[in-house]
Amino acid sequence: KHEKKLINSNIEFSNLISQNQLESIKKDVTNYFLDEIENFCIIEKLKLMKNQFEVFKIPIEMYQVSYKKYKEEIKELEKKVYLN
Numbered sequence: 850k851h852e853k854k855l856i857n858s859n860i861e862f863s864n865l866i867s868q869n870q871l872e873s874i875k876k877d878v879t880n881y882f883l884d885e886i887e888n889f890c891i892i893e894k895l896k897l898m899k900n901q902f903e904v905f906k907i908p909i910e911m912y913q914v915s916y917k918k919y920k921e922e923i924k925e926l927e928k929k930v931y932l933n
Contacts, residue, residue, distance in 0.1 A: 875907045882912055886919045895919070 852871075866874075882898050899916060902909070 871905075875905050878902075878905065879907055879911045883915050886915055 878898065879902075882895060882902075885895060895916075899912075902912070
């Protein structure tokens with residue numbers, strides 16, 4: 850959806866990045882997200898990245914299971930911190 854808007858505003862956009870490159874970027878970003886899920890120092894960055902996945906049209910199936918697990922772990926940690 851956003852890609853079409855960009856192409857409509859400037860036809861040269863379609864020449865800047867190929868569909869293969871875009872798919873590769875999606876895969877790389879998703880892999881980075883999944884690799885960093887265990888790294889709690891970038892929790893906010895992961896939340897922002899998840900929001901950007903919609904922009905890149907990255908299918909939720911590529912990261913949903915890991916992200917849900919991550920969210921559950923965070924909730925448990927927050928409970929422990931709150932109770933202590």
